[in-house]
Amino acid sequence: MKKKVLSIMLAASVMATMLAGCGGTDASTQTEGKASTQAENASSSLEEGKVVNIYCWNDEFKSRYEAYAKDLEEKHGVTVNFVIVANENNAYQNNLDAALQAQESAASDDKVDIFLVEADYASKYTKSEYALDVVGDVGLTADDLSQQYQYTKDIVTVDGVQKGTTWQATPGLFAYRRSIAKEVLGTDDPAMVQEKLSDWAKFDEVASKMKDAGYFMLSGYDDSFRAFSNNVSTPWVEANKIVVDDNIMNWVKQTKTYTDKGYNNKTTLWAPEWSADQGPDGKVFGFFYSTWGINFTLLGNSLADAEGEKAVGNGIFGDYAVCEGPQAYYWGGTWICAAKGTDNISFIKDMMYRLTCDAETMKKITLDTQDYTNNEAAMNEIASSDYSSDFLGGQNHIALFAEAAKKIDMSNISDYDQGLNEALQQTMHEYFEGNVDEQTALENFYQSAIEKYPELTK
Structure with a gap:
């Protein structure tokens, strides 16, 4: 996994469409029966699709899926299609946004079913209507999610609603x-x-x-x-x-x-x-x-x-x-989101559970790849073992x-993290290299930031 934190804000017209709120209930207060009923109702209202389209920017998640969850295709009678668009110059998000906007009129085989997001721009999608509640809509339970590190849930939770889930923690x-x-x-x-x-x-x-x-x-x-x-x-x-x-x-x-x-x-x-x-x-x-x-x-x-x-x-x-x-x-991380309008809720629930909640799968991923996975009990078991x-x-x-x-604090995360982090680093390079003084570099940062986000002030 070679992470590049390279996303830029969408055009204003796209953002206006995507920032419609999506209500829900706090995952920690969901009962298993209610969550299951909601998921079953969502699933039964649509004919199950035969193609599951997964949007991502590289093949990391594809490798995880194929190694640990591909058998779910046979169980659900579906074919998984990965739509991989490299995220250079915001290409991944632009492509995903266009597909999500066309979701309602898309044919079953063309719908976005699952899409992946990174921490620095996750809130753009979790605050939109396009990412489903993984409890109320998809059907995972509070118990299913109980061993996930809290910060991995906080990043994709809006108004008490968890709208994504991940197989990895990234301290x-x-x-x-x-x-x-x-x-x-x-x-x-x-x-x-x-x-x-x-x-x-x-x-x-x-x-x-x-x-x-x-x-x-x-x-x-x-x-x-x-x-x-x-x-x-x-x-x-x-x-x-x-x-x-x-x-x-x-x-x-x-x-x-x-x-x-x-x-x-x-x-x-x-x-x-x-x-x-x-x-x-x-x-x-x-x-x-x-x-x-x-x-x-x-x-x-x-x-x-x-x-x-x-x-x-x-x-x-x-x-x-x-x-x-x-x-x-912490640095990085990839979250799995279920797309509003998907016709493969049943498959998504099973896949999310297998790849982000099942302790045995989490443990196996770590032992196989040395990656650190998002299950506290499984990681503590390996931590106290003779693993090396x-x-x-x-x-x-x-x-x-x-x-x-355990020490990761997400209390000061914001919608602007990626854009402002990148802008500051880029403008400060000139200062470090001696081309401008510190104050000029800061002024250049403010100018770059406000050009990117016109609603902001210095």
Whole structure:
């Protein structure tokens, strides 16, 4: 899974259509009988479709579905069709929005049945009429959803109604090179390294030591952003006014210092140079990564031979470990939404249950892929077992993720997170590179933000 947080706001005409409210009942207060009755009524009012269309932007969910839920096609007598549109330049959302707007008049085989969303723009869809209540409409129960991490439910809950569900939780950690830790810090033990990185002041001290030893603490400008932006005290927007939180400015200050002192390698997120810094020739101590990033992106970038065996001896496979780092945070995640107008409610209910609620499936996904799944009981079982990751030098990273997941705070999430996060990072790059001063960079950010969201003010 190679996440790119690349969504932009829809045109005003599209947003006006999509932001119609959808009422419902809090999942925590639903009774199983009522939920089942509502789902049965919804299902019986439509002839069950023969094609299930699933809209997504890459093949990650397709691989999960085919590995763990494809047998449901035979049970329901359906064929699943994946409509995959890469999300470059907002193409995925634009394509999905057009399909949802045409939903009412679409033929059965052409209807959107399921669509996927990411955290940074989930609220656009959950606040619209197009995403169904997973309890009242689809038929999952409060008991079914009880082991999911609360923050994964909060992200897609509007006025007490949960309008999506996910198989993954995405707490973040700090992944570091064991060999560099031994050389510079005298130990690669995760507990001891964590002691040296447990707050930002200590993190800065280690950054200085890394520079003196010929290494970079971080790769580029954006690496620590999520650890700061997920710990703000206020949302991005209050009463239509843009609020630049103090913790966002702490990221700006740290990154400017790291750039000027040579503590980072001046790369940008997802750039080839950034990926190379994670590989055999890299001189970077560590990377802030959530669950998907470690077992997909970081692992892939660590290999000298991408087509070769994923094992010790191929590049720096086995040279990474993880620790909690200075602050708890999360990054990314993909949610499954049922589309209003679908004629495959029965299939959707079974698929959502299998892939996001069933503890045995969640456990198997983690054991098979090292991904961190959205079932607290299953993850705690693995965390307390002798499970270990060869990629992380034999470490049971699930135990650390289990602790980090409990600390995630979604209280300051807003509808503007993706657009404003991206705008700030992009405009601040000019400041970090010395092309403009800080105040000019901030003014450029406000201008970019208001052009994107004309309803906002400085």
